[in-house]
Amino acid sequence: MSAPLDLLVLGNAIVDVIARTDEGFLSAQGVAKGAMQLIDEPRAEELFSAMGPATIVSGGSGANTAVGAAILGAKTGFVGKVREDELGRLFAHDLKATGVAFGVAPAKDGPATARCFVLVTPDGERTMNTYLGACQGLSPADVNEATVASARVTYLEGYLWDPPAAKDAFRKAVRIAHNAGQAVALTLSDAFCVGRYRDEFLGLIRDGSIDILFANIGELQSLYQTDDPDAAIRALRDERDNRGRHLLGLVTRSEEGSVVVKGGEIRAVEVSPVREVVDSTGAGDLFAAGFLAGHARGLDYVTSARLGALAAAEVIQHIGARPQGDLVALARARGLI
């Protein structure tokens, strides 16, 4: 894994257990619609027993991004922790089958491979309950210096702030990437995640740890604690790190498209057409995948954001957060690549 990479993703290695459900089930289970909530093992058992028939597919926000970027031609690697069990094997297989380099050794014991119970309501919205399991074993030892140094962009999940040791792996990766003159990207992951770690995320932005920031508008509003989406975007536009540099910001706004924030300027990018939203899981992950793959191909920011919108549109039209359609053919048909 030391050949140069366009993109190295650090994230929680998670398998999705997806069931269709209705609003009544969400209320009965006391889960907040649209959010990601962490659960422990007994609660995972209880929720699984109560939910409907399940489909199991690999997931994990960052891993979804890695797969999408690899499919779109970026040389991509992934760092995350599974256990040596059936779901862990599925996760590793699915990365390799899509051309993502994945060299982290699975844990031989300890908690099982992480799973996210994804409850999809008839409106296509997804509500997530995550048991982190083996992800809690990700540590700085899993971050290979040569690999990080070789990657043009190292992309980090905000969710990595949840399992305690992963934060150290995250900081190690930032240090190596910047020492090698490479870029670091962060996704804010989830509005509630931002609520848990707001000060730390703002700290990372302001101390120069982050060169590229991905967020949806809800996450950005949570970061800046404002009800006004435009105010949140302006706050991002006005951010400068301790060396006075603006970062590159990519903000998604569901059916209102996305916004590229760069060098104090704001540029809106239109959404890709969608026939029917079946399952919105992975929309943000695939936007990041398309953007980063476009960036790796040398496309300008707006065209890269259009590629992101296209990848996001594909993934929300079916169950599961990994692409099923031929993203390259779709991108060619739209003249993006």
Place this chain on the structure above:
Amino acid sequence: MSAPLDLLVLGNAIVDVIARTDEGFLSAQGVAKGAMQLIDEPRAEELFSAMGPATIVSGGSGANTAVGAAILGAKTGFVGKVREDELGRLFAHDLKATGVAFGVAPAKDGPATARCFVLVTPDGERTMNTYLGACQGLSPADVNEATVASARVTYLEGYLWDPPAAKDAFRKAVRIAHNAGQAVALTLSDAFCVGRYRDEFLGLIRDGSIDILFANIGELQSLYQTDDPDAAIRALRDERDNRGRHLLGLVTRSEEGSVVVKGGEIRAVEVSPVREVVDSTGAGDLFAAGFLAGHARGLDYVTSARLGALAAAEVIQHIGARPQGDLVALARARGLI
């Protein structure tokens, strides 16, 4: 599990590992398109490594039938063997979540829960490679006498002839059902399966073990070793058991609809409309589910076959062999129930 059942299904308890593929992959792997082939554990590992990203959903021909019938209102039970592992828990969960009674204890050790690698080509055809694993542990001890005696129809997979001990479980169930004055149904499962056990299946039909036979036209032609579909249907029409009784035959012919063969007569039933065949896995299983659920509701054979066609049409329009749409609403909209 001793409240009266409309339907008790005995089958191989299998989880499907589904990947999209192309004709080239099938040739390179040397697998016969459209068929079900048995594989051992090393071959299962090899095939999984080579195949693309996978979706995991519960399957198993008979279990798919049980789930479809339960969703359509039949009180249904299932008998089959999983191991106590993650895929075994998924399988048991998915039965219970759809209202199918499932009381067979999982194996605590021995081979893993069975998995079927389902390779779906762009034309929607599925090619199956099955590692039987824990299914080989199904034995007569797993067949509860009171449960079988309570069931109006006991439905058996031809595939049960593959794991050696399951055949004894099958014969025990036939004996109990007939002693209790109940009906026994058999599905021929697969043309190659018929090739393996032709004489035994004909023996079961002719010694009065089977009251209702499900087959697709390829399986029926394999049974009677004829290239002429009409000749195969006439041969079925003319079957009589050792007491001179005709059986009830249901023959599916893909887009040409189905045929009800009863009392020396043949009646064609039209197909249900389909927008696009995405994955044909489970078409026959769901036809049987709809027919048996209709039968349990007291519908005539032709209306029951229409309900079967409707359930089959739903399942081939998405990935996986378990219904995802609301079969009851679809059946009501068509005036079938």
